[in-house]
Amino acid sequence: MDALLPVIKPGLVHLPASTLRDHALLFFGSGRMVKHLNPIRIPKITNVKAEAHKQVSTAPIIDFRDPDWKSKYELDFEARFNIPHITDVLPDAVSYPSTFCLKMRTPVSPDFAEGYPSDEEWHGYINNNDRVLLKVIRYSSPTSAGAECIDPDCTWLEQWVHRAGPREKIYFKPEDVKAAIVTCGGLCPGLNDVIRQIVITLEIYGVKKIFGIPFGYRGFSDKSLAEMPLSRKVVQNIHLSGGSLLGVSRGGPSVSDIVDSMEKRGINMLFVLGGNGTHAGANAIHEECNKRRLKVAVVGVPKTIDNDILLMDKTFGFDTAVEEAQRAINSAYIEAHSAYHGIGIVKLMGRSSGFIAMQASLASGQIDICLIPEVPFNLHGPHGVLSHLKYLLETKGSAVVCVAEGAGQDFLEKINAKDASGNIILGDIGVHMQQETKKYFKGIGFPADVKYIDPTYMIRACRANASDGILCTVLGQNAVHGAFAGYSGITVGICNTHYVYFPIPEVIAQPKVVDPNSRMWHRCLTSTGQPDFV
Numbered sequence: 001m002d003a004l005l006p007v008i009k010p011g012l013v014h015l016p017a018s019t020l021r022d023h024a025l026l027f028f029g030s031g032r033m034v035k036h037l038n039p040i041r042i043p044k045i046t047n048v049k050a051e052a053h054k055q056v057s058t059a060p061i062i063d064f065r066d067p068d069w070k071s072k073y074e075l076d077f078e079a080r081f082n083i084p085h086i087t088d089v090l091p092d093a094v095s096y097p098s099t100f101c102l103k104m105r106t107p108v109s110p111d112f113a114e115g116y117p118s119d120e121e122w123h124g125y126i127n128n129n130d131r132v133l134l135k136v137i138r139y140s141s142p143t144s145a146g147a148e149c150i151d152p153d154c155t156w157l158e159q160w161v162h163r164a165g166p167r168e169k170i171y172f173k174p175e176d177v178k179a180a181i182v183t184c185g186g187l188c189p190g191l192n193d194v195i196r197q198i199v200i201t202l203e204i205y206g207v208k209k210i211f212g213i214p215f216g217y218r219g220f221s222d223k224s225l226a227e228m229p230l231s232r233k234v235v236q237n238i239h240l241s242g243g244s245l246l247g248v249s250r251g252g253p254s255v256s257d258i259v260d261s262m263e264k265r266g267i268n269m270l271f272v273l274g275g276n277g278t279h280a281g282a283n284a285i286h287e288e289c290n291k292r293r294l295k296v297a298v299v300g301v302p303k304t305i306d307n308d309i310l311l312m313d314k315t316f317g318f319d320t321a322v323e324e325a326q327r328a329i330n331s332a333y334i335e336a337h338s339a340y341h342g343i344g345i346v347k348l349m350g351r352s353s354g355f356i357a358m359q360a361s362l363a364s365g366q367i368d369i370c371l372i373p374e375v376p377f378n379l380h381g382p383h384g385v386l387s388h389l390k391y392l393l394e395t396k397g398s399a400v401v402c403v404a405e406g407a408g409q410d411f412l413e414k415i416n417a418k419d420a421s422g423n424i425i426l427g428d429i430g431v432h433m434q435q436e437t438k439k440y441f442k443g444i445g446f447p448a449d450v451k452y453i454d455p456t457y458m459i460r461a462c463r464a465n466a467s468d469g470i471l472c473t474v475l476g477q478n479a480v481h482g483a484f485a486g487y488s489g490i491t492v493g494i495c496n497t498h499y500v501y502f503p504i505p506e507v508i509a510q511p512k513v514v515d516p517n518s519r520m521w522h523r524c525l526t527s528t529g530q531p532d533f534v
């Protein structure tokens with residue numbers, strides 16, 4: 001399907017910002033865009049779902065006739081990725097020398113009358129002008145696999161984002177800080193690791209008042225839920241188990257009620273652990289604080305097992321989920337392989353993004369068919385999944401299918417319901433596939449032994465593996481550094497193996513999805529050997 005890019009005036013192309021930076025593969029056809037007088041079509045954007053989301057974010061205007069369009073684009077990018085600071089609304093906010101110094105773990109003076117002691121020799125701080133490159137591949141042609149091009153020549157554009165880490169100047173005196181941590185949405189391996197590291201780092205800065213808000217945003221309004229005092233002692237071993245020490249929830253009070261509650265409690269640093277929805281809330285809280293001219297730092301740490309947050313290499317918990325999924329896939333494989341004409345079906349999480357299913361299939365090497373929300377497929381018909389399953393039984397004797405929960409929703413009756421956060425409640429594609437598979441083979445009188453495994457909540461509830469443990473630790477530390485540096489309305493992430501701060505709106509403009517034209521999806525197809533089911 002073609003995507004339409006409206007021309008504002010001849011030669012002036014209005015591109016959704018996210019089109020410029022995300023995973024869709026853009027082919028610009030022949031000739032330069034500036035020659036078109038009619039709306040420009042960019043063929044071959046196969047991810048229609050992703051494109052639909054893309055209309056929401058800000059839309060820079062690029063005039064490719066302008067010889068300076070490249071530098072203008074880069075400047076515009078710099079502005080978009082500027083990270084909000086409390087001095088934007090409170091220009092008189094005072095800074096102090098940082099109390100975070102590894103050679104001096106606790107502040108020596110209780111009242112800091114002479115300012116905070118710091119170690120001049122310690123080169124452990126990040127300069128505010130340090131930047132990390134967001135995109136590191138220089139594509140020579142729009143036809144290169146996975147190419148993300150802005151113009152037909154695929155011009156190299158520098159897209160810099162802010163480097164995360166401790167700053168030499170801080171905007172909060174530790175003794176004036178009341179910090180709160182809240183975890184929202186569904187569970188995700190590593191939540192406790194992040195909570196633990198935020199608490200430990202806050203204590204290193206010298207903060208004494210640290211609290212957990214129980215059960216997500218609900219904890220701000222539910223009078224029966226008391227704040228949970230946190231300290232290194234409380235959090236020391238919490239990373240040894242999954243879940244969240246603080247509890248999670250969906251839905252909850254309005255943003256203005258949350259900020260009222262924060263004001264009442266005297267919270268001036270808020271660490272928000274959650275996904276797209278939570279971050280939308282965090283950004284709204286940050287904006288409400290700005291409106292009320294409150295000196296508050298709101299910092300997010302992206303939590304999503306689905307890995308559906310834009311611009312980062314990955315989110316914490318994702319690696320663990322992929323690893324844990326191996327157990328389910330292997331069991332399905334053993335069952336299928338040991339049965340006469342055995343078929344194993346495994347459903348994995350992924351509401352709108354098939355990252356877990358794709359990576360878990362790739363990692364296992366045991367999957368014959370991987371189905372994700374981003375790639376349409378037919379179940380029935382000569383090119384459908386079911387007839388391929390028959391072929392696999394005939395040729396291999398068994399087959400294993402991995403299906404993401406958001407895949408094939410068109411086959412299911414719409415539930416027309418939403419959860420407390422407003423997320424659409426999906427039909428169960430795993431159960432549907434199990435039933436359809438059984439029905440199909442019975443119908444054609446071909447023996448098949450179908451086993452279905454749904455490990456979704458088991459995967460989500462487990463503790464983080466070692467690589468996620470490290471990621472959580474660094475993200476948690478950087479969240480605290482960002483708050484002390486006076487940034488607010490930001491979130492932390494890993495980008496090309498470096499740690500960065502992003503302005504929240506840029507990472508939640510739409511869910512990150514698997515690009516069906518990406519090398520990774522092609523690798524997955526190479527591994528499964530599956531055909532197109534269309």
Ligand SMILES: Nc1ncnc2c1ncn2[C@@H]1O[C@H](COP(=O)(O)OP(=O)(O)O)[C@@H](O)[C@H]1O
Pocket residue numbers: 184185186216217218249250251252255274275276277278279280281282284303304420421423
């Ligand atoms: N657009 C929004 N503005 C403010 N709060 C939101 C928004 N979307 C979701 N939330 C709140 O964020 C929390 C978590 O959202 P949810 O979608 O359940 O999980 P996740 O953050 O993992 O995507 C819920 O308490 C929900 O009410």
Ligand SMILES: O=P(O)(O)OC[C@H]1O[C@](O)(COP(=O)(O)O)[C@@H](O)[C@@H]1O
Pocket residue numbers: 184185186187275276303304305306349350351405419460
């Ligand atoms: O049953 P629950 O708790 O609503 O969670 C189900 C959802 O949780 C997820 O794992 C993650 O969703 P969130 O990132 O919104 O927490 C989705 O894949 C899944 O649809």
Ligand SMILES: [Mg+2]
Pocket residue numbers: 185275276277
């Ligand atoms: Mg979500």
